[in-house]
Amino acid sequence: DIPSHLDDLPPTMLKKDYANVPIINSVDDVVKRLLSLEMASQKEKMKIKTQQLVEKVRRSPSDNGSFEVQVAMLTAKIRTYEEHLQRHPKDKNNRRRMLMAVDRRKKLLAYLRRVRYDTFENTCKQLNIQYTLPPPYTRRITKRWLVKKAFCLKVFQEAQKLKAPARLKQRREWQARKRAAKE
Numbered sequence: 001d002i003p004s005h006l007d008d009l010p011p012t013m014l015k016k017d018y019a020n021v022p023i024i025n026s027v028d029d030v031v032k033r034l035l036s037l038e039m040a041s042q043k044e045k046m047k048i049k050t051q052q053l054v055e056k057v058r059r060s061p062s063d064n065g066s067f068e069v070q071v072a073m074l075t076a077k078i079r080t081y082e083e084h085l086q087r088h089p090k091d092k093n094n095r096r097r098m099l100m101a102v103d104r105r106k107k108l109l110a111y112l113r114r115v116r117y118d119t120f121e122n123t124c125k126q127l128n129i130q131y132t133l134p135p136p137y138t139r140r141i142t143k144r145w146l147v148k149k150a151f152c153l154k155v156f157q158e159a160q161k162l163k164a165p166a167r168l169k170q171r172r173e174w175q176a177r178k179r180a181a182k183e
Helices: 022-026 031-033 042-056 067-087 091-117 115-126 143-182
Strands: none
Touching: 022 091, 042 067, 042 115, 067 091, 091 115
């Protein structure tokens, strides 16, 4: 059994659409059971889990599009994709979707980190996200690139040697002008 991020939802909890209906308290247990998460589909459970994650980071009750809310929604999606890929490792289409969602979330978190660091920290803590800094620019080293770099360095050094006498002459002229200006 693979643990799910939906396991913490209580099975007696009512589905999203039926939670606020006033007549729900007067119906019998069979109907309540049918309307609970015990009989809910994965999609309905995902809606409730997403709503819970959004509630943790939401600024106000009407906040539906802030960066924190977007990160929470992407986090719920990513966790669902991860579970699916553990059961179905050859599903390339969902792997691609998960990687796209991870990249999108990474961009949003980088923006949050740059603009409002306290909100970024709170969001990561609430959603239990481990944010790692992106590596500095790295280039894939190939044999061709190494040869080209060595050649460019050699050309640069030869050019510096050719320019050295002219630079030395120019430096002496500048020093002579400084001495003349001091006197």
